[in-house]
Amino acid sequence: MRIQSLRRMTSGALSKARRLGLAGIATIGLVGTAMAEPPLEKTEIRYQGWAGQVTFVELADDLGYLAPLKLKWVGNTISGPQDIQTVVTGDIDIGGAFYGAIIKLIAAKAPIKAVVGYYGSDDNTYNGYYVKEDSPIKTARDLIGKKVAVNTLGAHLEFVLREYLARNGLTPAEAKQVTLVAIPPVTGEQALRQGQVEVTTLSGILRDKALDRGGIRRLFADTDLFGNFTGGSYVLRDKFIKDNPNTSRKLIEGVSRAIAWAQITPPEEVRARFERIITGRKRNEDATPIKYWKSTGVATKGGVIGDAELQVWIDWLVKDGLLKPDQLKPSDLYTNEFNYFRQGKTAEAK
Template identity: 80%
Template sequence: MSMTHRSARSAGFWSGSVAATKIRYVLWAFALTLGLVGQALAEPLEKTEIRYQGWAGQVTFPELAEDLGYLAPLKLKWVGNTISGPQDIQTVVTGDIDIGGAFYGAIIKLIAARAPIKAVVGYYGSDADTYYGYYVKEDSPIKGARDLIGKKVAVNTLGAHLEFVLREYLARNGLSASEAKQVTLVAVPPVTGEQALRQDQVEVAALNGVLRDKALERGGLRKLFADTDLFGNFTGGAYVLRDKFIKENPNTARKLVEGISRAIEWARETPPEEVRARFNKIVAERKRNEDASSIKYWKSTGVASKGGLITDQQLQVWIDWLVKDGLLKPDQIKASDTYINQFNYYRSGKAAEAR
């Protein structure tokens, strides 16, 4: 090949290389411009700090969402801990925190009392791995629902998940309303429920998670029934926001709920050992001087629907129960009036239409 030919090919190569580089640069600049335009067009968040209550030794889904990067630029502000869902959502109603979660029955009762809140994402429930069991001592004469008449049952709080499930168990097993009232519920901190049972302060204790597993490891207890025996796998409660918060901060509400729903789905789909590792990291980094030993017993979210999407059916079962128990009038409240899915990351078609 002549020098002339080699020079021509070399010139062609460099010419093509420079052209390709220019094209790549133009494409990069175009993509960058689109990104900047998208940021500029994105509606700004009305507020960037979200107040919430935590649970000692546990990781909430807002905390997980923040750690996974799903909330940025939102920041969480921890204002203290709670041990009760009803207390948590009452604190939302009073405006002392922005988001809180509780059992659906407690949410329905508050809304029926004209509390201006909406359920926005389901966050806990029961399945084969995560459930509430009602336990008696192994040698207890209690074998069924009728044996509970005149007995005491330890629950974490009154008017919430554990009371509703117990009342349903009694009703399904034929106890009349007057007979059911003879079963006494005793509010006992969850960490002392097992002790109260073993020391005969109560005849039954409702236990779940690490407290249940540790109690069973020590032996001497027998399961009377579980919430899953009555309802199967179900989502039992949701996070709520005030109507005013949603109206005044729609972009913030969307960012918050989308992030939480993504965190819930991450925990549902990720192997439990990885979730536990993430929880341990979060607890260690927040430095609240708490015992995180219970995390090793975490098995599942218990949430039955993708990303905590809420359905009429999830709430209707508790509305029906409240009507049956005389706490609500028939048709006093509709399930569809108690919640919205419009901010959930997994809403139908990811379209932000309210139902």
């Protein structure tokens, strides 16, 4: 009788264990379902590229950080302001520009939000302002009445120049006597050497090649004024974010992870990947500039945005009379809620 009783107890225990086991499996299944990524509202992202360059949107796609999102290249942009204006019009979904240009657009009621910092300046990656070796220009005051080549008006290079003039004591009236000339970066060195302008702006391959040829010298650089800093960000339309919250998170988490990857990966490996991407997309472009890529220039991990990097340009626009005091504050302009490295998120890039 005792043996039969033990058998009945064992059988009951096993049956209970099986039930508990099945319940555990079911619970794991429910947790797994809960942890699965929510469905994306939009699966195609339209964007503009840069000839001879790889954007972080493209890098994120190549690294597999965007899947199942698909990219649709609609052409190349010519400047940051043009890129984000195309976002405003709804012709593309994501674009990037200098913070000053973003702030001015938002002040003009453009419904966009900065979502991840994507470029900047550091010891390896910066914008320099150059003159001929024998130029009499030695100080900011020497620029009065002179012409300075920039890639586009109303963007990074103009703001940095005007800050340089202001910090060196030029009045607004004197600063207006410094003429800005919009010249494609590839012809900036030639314009300087031929005397079409007295100062030109150079960075990356264009700067390095010009310095190799000699006969020019640096007047100043953006890092002389601001140190290492993130200079601009990608933006999304407010309506895009509202209508596509899951897609927005997938897109910007992927882009921020790609930025972080480029920040910690040896430059030669980044360059090799960029070259492979350019070759694979078959756009009939010159990939030579990639050989001179040195760093992202982005000052924070994964392009997390902070108040300070926007406040400096808000203050500048107020000082210049383009914004009213207290018209905008940094929190009006950006969100980190989609950044993979946002505060409070413990995930690390894989």
